[in-house]
Amino acid sequence: MRRPLILAPILLIAALAGCQSDSSISASSPEVSPCNRLRNINVPAQGFDDTAHSLVHTTGCFIKTDLADTGSIHVAAVSGHLSIAAALSRALAPTQLQVTQNGDTLIVHS
Numbered sequence: 001m002r003r004p005l006i007l008a009p010i011l012l013i014a015a016l017a018g019c020q021s022d023s024s025i026s027a028s029s030p031e032v033s034p035c036n037r038l039r040n041i042n043v044p045a046q047g048f049d050d051t052a053h054s055l056v057h058t059t060g061c062f063i064k065t066d067l068a069d070t071g072s073i074h075v076a077a078v079s080g081h082l083s084i085a086a087a088l089s090r091a092l093a094p095t096q097l098q099v100t101q102n103g104d105t106l107i108v109h110s
Contacts, residue, residue, distance in 0.1 A: 033104050034060030035085045043091065045077040048108070051091050055084050063088070065108040070097060 043054045049071035052063045061084045065071075075091040082090075088099050088106055100107045 033085075033101070035101060035104060035106055036083045038081055038083055040081055041084075041087045042079040043077060043087065045074065047071060048073045048075050048091075048095075048097070051075050051078075052088075052108070055087055055091075059084055060104060061085075062105045063108060064105050069110060070108055073097060 037059075039059070041055070043051050048065075049067055052065070055061070056063050073095055075097075076094050078087045078090045080087075085099070085101055085106060088108070092099055092108070097108055097110055100109075
């Protein structure tokens with residue numbers, strides 16, 4: 001009889017530890033790429049190289065591109081609570097640049 005009483009509190013604690021107070025993705029979730037974690041983003045319209053630098057700064061998401069081809073292209077402003085991948089896609093929307101994702105890396109190409 002005591003065994004179920006001991007296990008019940010342990011199971012309850014394990015269940016509560018998995019709960020989050022909001023619906024956003026936890027930054028500590030190992031299965032979520034840093035490129036897909038939600039963040040507050042506010043990047044002005046500017047050259048792609050500056051936008052890329054702003055988006056990857058301390059996020060753990062990398063952007064791979066040839067800046068000789070893409071760096072000086074002017075991209076759109078982006079703001080809101082969204083992932084780096086989504087923000088980059090929005091910024092690139094008015095350009096001919098494309099973005100693909102490979103794990104923790106976003107690849108930008110023409």
